[in-house]
Amino acid sequence: MSVDSVQLVFTAFISFAITALLGFWLIPLLRRLKYGQTIKEVGPTWHKNKEGTPTMGGLMFIIGLSVSVIIAFFLFNGSNEMDATNNVGITHLFSGLVMALAYGLLGFIDDYVKVSKKRNLGLTAWQKTAVQILIAAFYLLSIYMGGDRSTIIIFPFFGQVDFGLLYYPVMVLGIYTMVNAVNITDGIDGLCSTVTFIVAIAFLIICGLLGQNNMALLSVALAGSCVGFLIWNFHPAKVFMGDTGSMFLGGVIVAIAFGVGMPVLLVFVGIAYIIDIFTVLIQMISFKLTGKRVFKMSPIHHSFEISGYSEVQIVMLFSLIALVGCTVAVLGVHLL
Numbered sequence: 398m399s400v401d402s403v404q405l406v407f408t409a410f411i412s413f414a415i416t417a418l419l420g421f422w423l424i425p426l427l428r429r430l431k432y433g434q435t436i437k438e439v440g441p442t443w444h445k446n447k448e449g450t451p452t453m454g455g456l457m458f459i460i461g462l463s464v465s466v467i468i469a470f471f472l473f474n475g476s477n478e479m480d481a482t483n484n485v486g487i488t489h490l491f492s493g494l495v496m497a498l499a500y501g502l503l504g505f506i507d508d509y510v511k512v513s514k515k516r517n518l519g520l521t522a523w524q525k526t527a528v529q530i531l532i533a534a535f536y537l538l539s540i541y542m543g544g545d546r547s548t549i550i551i552f553p554f555f556g557q558v559d560f561g562l563l564y565y566p567v568m569v570l571g572i573y574t575m576v577n578a579v580n581i582t583d584g585i586d587g588l589c590s591t592v593t594f595i596v597a598i599a600f601l602i603i604c605g606l607l608g609q610n611n612m613a614l615l616s617v618a619l620a621g622s623c624v625g626f627l628i629w630n631f632h633p634a635k636v637f638m639g640d641t642g643s644m645f646l647g648g649v650i651v652a653i654a655f656g657v658g659m660p661v662l663l664v665f666v667g668i669a670y671i672i673d674i675f676t677v678l679i680q681m682i683s684f685k686l687t688g689k690r691v692f693k694m695s696p697i698h699h700s701f702e703i704s705g706y707s708e709v710q711i712v713m714l715f716s717l718i719a720l721v722g723c724t725v726a727v728l729g730v731h732l733l
Contacts, residue, residue: 408469408614409621416461416625424629424636427451432512434637450634453508455642458622459501462649465618466494488543490611493652496536500576501645503528508639533572537565540655551659553729568660575663576647578670581677581696583643585708586632588698592719593646594623596666599723600653603662603730612656619649632708665729668722669715673697
């Protein structure tokens with residue numbers, strides 16, 4: 398059984414329309430509330446002209462994606478096109494959505510602290526880390542209770558390995574890393590949303606190859622919401638997604654990877670995010686050990702800015718990197 402194209406188009410359109418239309422209401426509201434972005438003093442000097450641009454815009458696609466998935470699921474549930482009786486699949490869908498919403502809520506609290514205190518730093522790193530790990534742990538517990546008790550990790554091109562009990566701490570670390578990697582990538586206009594759109598399309602193709610109908614709905618809703626948000630977020634951005642949006646997107650991407658039973662795919666589809674977060678890690682370690690910086694600025698997309706690349710050029714570069722990684726992921730699944 399498979400979700401037909403009409404259902405996918407319907408879900409994508411609803412997600413896109415709600416997200417795009419919410420911009421007409423939410424952006425003026427954020428301006429009235431003075432929920433504007435505070436720019437880091439250590440960041441690129443030319444970013445200062447973005448000071449005051451409304452943030453927390455991720456609420457647009459959080460609502461758009463969530464509403465479209467719920468409507469599509471219950472509208473088509475019970476037809477012979479949906480995995481209506483697949484309890485594990487349903488658990489993956491809704492536990493994943495709840496996890497993403499929890500990360501989005503954490504991001505919202507972080508953003509709120511920033512705008513209310515008029516500073517770029519919100520919650521402390523330890524506060525965010527503790528909550529992020531708890532969310533990841535509760536997500537894994539929920540899918541375990543829902544019937545997914547596999548501790549096997551499938552590696553495209555290489556086979557599979559049973560990690561046993563080690564599976565759970567490894568997956569908590571993986572979820573934590575990916576959510577933060579997506580969060581780090583949200584640094585210039587349209588970057589995170591464009592890369593995530595490419596990732597969503599790759600997952601949609603993978604869902605088709607694996608017959609993962611519920612995850613196909615989540616993937617296409619993610620793609621539609623990213624396009625709807627890009628109308629407002631592409632350079633020059635009229636709104637930023639904030640941690641509210643980027644942490645939610647990280648949660649959705651993780652949910653889809655686990656939903657198709659191949660979390661290791663995040664290494665391939667998420668290569669653009671991973672490159673960004675690892676440049677931060679390399680920069681930090683190098684500076685602490687040697688007092689020297691490897692990059693002009695981290696994450697590396699800012700280094701490209703300092704080197705003279707425009708924001709649009711950087712988005713195109715990262716999109717190409719994401720496309721290569723996603724192609725490898727799709728090929729790996731196809732060859733299974």
